[in-house]
Amino acid sequence: MKLTYKTSKTGLLATFMGLLILASCKDDYPVAPDTSSNMTVLNSIKLMNAGANGATVLQGVVDENTKTVTFPRIEPGTDFSNLKFEADLSPGAKLNQETYPVTFEEGQTEKVIVLKVLNSPRYREYLVKLRLKVPVFGADFENKTTYDFTSNPLGNPIYDAFTGALTRGSGFDGQQVLIVRREAPHLLNVSELKTGVINKIPLNITGVTLGTFTLNMGAQINGHTYIANLSGNTAGSPLKIYHWTNPSLAPQVITDINVGTITGAGVRYGDNFSASLDNLGNGYFFFGDNAGTKILRFDVANYTTVTNPTAFAIPVAAAGSWTSYNRIGNTSEYLFTGHDAPVALVSEGGTAAFTMSRTAIPVRGSDARVVYFNGERYLIVTTAARTGAEATNFIVYDITKGENVKDALTNLNAQALVKPVFEYSLMGPVNTSPASQTGFYVKKDAMGNDVSLMLYAAASDAGFVFFEFQKKVALD
Missing domain, CATH: 2.120.10.60 (Tricorn protease N-terminal domain)
Incomplete structure (x- = not known):
């Protein structure tokens, strides 16, 4: 059979015009603007108007890898409501603000602010650490040695005794x-x-x-x-x-x-x-x-x-099977907690003077202890992994602020977002028998002064780890 195709002249003309329109429009699509020259690098930076008379200039150190900036410690008499930076930036870039007001809360000696470098449409953020030039106390949690025998792959293999619960x-x-x-x-x-x-x-x-x-x-x-x-x-x-x-x-x-x-x-x-x-x-x-x-x-x-x-x-109801009752220094006060109970400040007879919220810090925090070192006070816990959504972590909180431990725990409990000063994962598995421990030891010199702080954590089937932190030393 012979097939015959019939196409009208009008149809051919319409098809031709359509192809012509498409061909003529293909170069009209929008393209991304060339911003290859709009760099946002912070080459160097100075802090102006520092010191009691506002005449001190401090040179910052920029770490481009971590996007952080550090300065020498600042005199407390500085007018922090009117801090000004002088920065060497990429061509065409500028800082997002002329001045940066900063408020240090009572007892606070460090502050981190965000500095943004703009070069539209690009921008880059740097974290700027500001430190007051005051005597330093406590442990340097960035200067530590870790002795790890847990499931954490960063350390040694898990200690062989921590198996089978x-x-x-x-x-x-x-x-x-x-x-x-x-x-x-x-x-x-x-x-x-x-x-x-x-x-x-x-x-x-x-x-x-x-x-x-x-x-x-x-x-x-x-x-x-x-x-x-x-x-x-x-x-x-x-x-x-x-x-x-x-x-x-x-x-x-x-x-x-x-x-x-x-x-x-x-x-x-x-x-x-x-x-x-x-x-x-x-x-x-x-x-x-x-x-x-x-x-x-x-x-x-x-x-x-x-x-x-x-x-x-028991001082706190439904605390679970793995509870702890640890004395605070040589006082008559104790910390009580369990793997399903918040931290409570109690007497030796079980009378609670203060009980934290279940959500202020992880309620799985176990074996809570108060540690005093070099003029600061810390709360340490090891969390119990009861479900797949929970971790076995060792956590340290700074609770120095407050006249006593009750005040310190009250202050910690009232914070909208509690941030630990140190945290480390033991990488433990889900544990139906989550016995967890903490410990500490303060090394002293011949004069009885604190030199270094050793902290310890362990958990069933997770292994153990201890750390040695040096005391803070003012280097500038």
């Missing part, structure tokens, strides 16, 4: 790390760990018997090693605490008690253990029961004399 307890006193591996507890020397040497010093466990687990939680205090079992409330599963000063010798049993005979006590103690002792070994041992309803407290004298078991209601 078999190491839930640990301790740290600046000289040694206590590892409460249920079947093989041991000590590690901090001095050796600093050089990368792992030398396990096994604890003699002759005579260690009874309990759901014979060894579960521990504490390391001034060279004294303590381990508690996991107990029920029966004679067949008593609460026992063991004590060593020489790891090669059999431990001293300093507590062996049927919890069922203690008036008002809960059941199953030993999931947590807080040893709050002073330098003479006097103070208290605290245990929270597994149900998160009762605290069991023991008086302690001279490290080993344990008496007067006393039970009372």
